[in-house]
Amino acid sequence: MKLLLIDHEDSFTYNLAHLLSSFGKLEVKNYYDVKESTVKKSDIIIFSPGPGKPLDYPISLEIYEKFKTKKKIIGICLGFQLIANGEGGIISKQEKIFHGYQTYIRTNNKSLRFPNNHMYQVGRYHSLKLKEPFDSSTMHITMRCEETNVAMCLESHTNDICGLQFHPDSFLTPNGKQFISKIIQFKK
């Protein structure tokens, strides 16, 4: 299996790369020099975390739009927000900023990849959040922050797409690999 990790020059990308590398042949490319031919050859596209907002990365948004029905897509943090943006969601500032926080999140019954009503402890690095109401016929919010109720996971019911607002790659997320493993093993 070929995995392509699109790096938005984050300082957490390679933590994610180490998690991903046990699932197949991983290639890491900077967002500004990804070639479409590389994307086409990959089985899974992963959008990395990164600074700023989705609109700062038009090339990544374009790749998402082109391949969202064709490939398995995973987004982490900014990657989650890129997916949300690609599905018509708005990314906005939040009251409390979560940089380096460990918090609890809970799954709901819309999740296809994770057990219902399950609590996880996760590490978080984000200033921005998905603004709600978020209306999408195909994409569902399947995890939320216990404290603020902010969206923590987006799952598609029609395509093979899943985004996580938190960091499975952080040392603040115990057993972070299980999240990646469940997403990768999921079959539509």
Added chain:
Amino acid sequence: MNNSAILKTLLASDKDIIIYRNSEKNNFELYTDFIEKINLNINNLDKFLNKLDKFKAKKKYDCYIGFFGYELLCKNLNLIVNKDKHAFPEGVFFRPQTKIVIDSKIDIFTKSKLDLIKSLKTLKNSKNISKNKIKVSPSVENYEKIFNKFKKNIKAGETYQIKIAQKYSNKKDLDIAKLFFQLMKKNLSPESFCIRTKEFNVISCSPENLFKVKGNKIVTSPIAGTVSRKKIKSTKQARQFFENNQKEDKEHNMIVDLERNDLSRITKPSSVKIQKLKFVQKYQYIYHNVSDISGTLHEKVKLSQIVKAMMPGGSVIGCPKINTLKLLNKEEKEPRRIYTGSFGYFRSIKDMSFNIIIRSILNFNNNNEVFVASGVILDSTAKNEYHENFLKAKSLLDLLK
């Protein structure tokens, strides 16, 4: 001449020397008789690093020892930096032929003891430049402007943590070796070093190691979290302070993940481990919160890859590194030169150590400069951080009085 007399004469001479603290052995190592001096710039950096890949020190005194400056490290990441009006060397490495271990007894390892003794004739003549008031840059007003700009950048997610540097400077002639040992008596930091050359001088009591390589193992020990010993009286209390202080704790978490990331660029998958999470170290005026993180290097790793992945050290810059450096270089007007660069030695690709150059005096062009930095925190004010910086600089500013 016995060893102790040789050392004494050497310290009083005007010969180029480098002294580096060896905290594992609790002594100092002095290097001199340099047969090579390489001035680095962005055009010869890769060539130099590639040459070192094949280098293996055979004698006890043999190594390359020196520093990579901040501006060079930024250029190495393709970032634009401010131009230095006075053309300070962006990086310099020396290859010594003499090493003197300064411990309860003094050991000399040298190619030729006779040559060493012969070279000690020139005595230093003091210039006696009258001391001058200490200047600070940026001013409180400008610091506040930058601080508030960066607050907005944090709220917009463009940086998660950013540290603004401040420069204290004055003019005073310094007896480098004497001042260095004077400083060591008061503030013996694990990564202390001093460089004495005709062109420039450095005295540093850096507490922070950026990485050590032994065999195929690499270890980094980032510091994130500082508290004054005026407020806190014991290591145990400091431990509690760091645990209960949300801001310090979250900042530290971020740096741990950043360093895990940087190590992951050059190490085998799943080999990166947090060895020791959040332990306290005590210094003259402050306590620090430190972690140890390690990894197993890729078999064919090159020095250029290690430098690119690890430098400049993230704990003194902020996170994510690239965008934070871009924001800093846009707002800061003073070239950082050695500050937040890295000093260390290289004996082979399996034996090297580099620190982060902080808590340092650079003496260059008749000017002494000390940089300090502190993080922009949403619920802190510019004035608070401005004064916090002074505390970090204090043990060095004492020397410039």
